Amino acid sequence: MNNEFDNKLKSRNIKPTAMRELVLKVLTEQMTTISLPELEQKFDRADKATLYRTLKTFEESKLIHSVDDGSGAMKYAICQDSCHCNPEDLHVHFLCTKCKQTSCLSEIPVPEINLPDNFSFESVNMVVKGICSNCKK
Amino acid sequence: MNNEFDNKLKSRNIKPTAMRELVLKVLTEQMTTISLPELEQKFDRADKATLYRTLKTFEESKLIHSVDDGSGAMKYAICQDSCHCNPEDLHVHFLCTKCKQTSCLSEIPVPEINLPDNFSFESVNMVVKGICSNCKK
DNA sequence: AATTTTAATGCAACCGGGTTGCAAAGTTTA
């Protein structure tokens, strides 16, 4: 096989198996973030453990990033091409309390925080809750 | 019984049972946030469901607030007297990746975010990860 | 191409935090 997904996987040194291409396809077409259980439902018959490990692999390779939106299930989203998952790539996430969708606000970087003396920064998770524009209509 | 905990509970219209006073005592003495499983361990024999419901009661009464620090377990901390859990009372939380303690950075308010058009704000969760000053020594 | 080596998959089982139903015990009210 030789398509955009295949190439994207290869370029990150991930072996492009059929399963991985399918998962990458779903993640790419997904407008909002998606959880492992939700991902499972996208397939007629797919193993949770395999999907779980696929997501882990993708995350390690910085193909996707994860957000803990407090819903109980970790959410995953495709990283933008320019993303290296460095502090400066971190953006705010938004959880709509109506449609329950969590989306990347990719244009909104997480504000810098001046930590107290002798605290060092590693990363940050910022999730805003409210009503999204779709649900407001 | 008639002590500070008792009074605090009464002032929030929470019936001051023995269990609730003990839990409030633990939460008050606790320097960092605490999870339900951790709270359970503070007692020789206490029922998880009771503690769970106690925390829920306290949270509804805004005696405590909860933080999802991504560790898998929700963390709870006493609210400051001045806190009404309004947006302006929200502060940043810090999870130390070394000692695994999550603490309130009560002095650091969560920065305001300019949401995209037609998004409305309800609340926000912001957790910074890094090394705390204690572990830095 | 056949064999060996390595990696990915599928299945089952498990873990841990959270949550609920329900009966027993404890409180409050009449």
Added chain:
DNA sequence: TAAACTTTGCAACCCGGTTGCATTAAAATT
């Protein structure tokens, strides 16, 4: 004191996440 209501303790369950292990598939080697 009796009736009404609340809290507690126990058990069971749910669900997301995670791991061990045998099977299958892919890659490397001969």
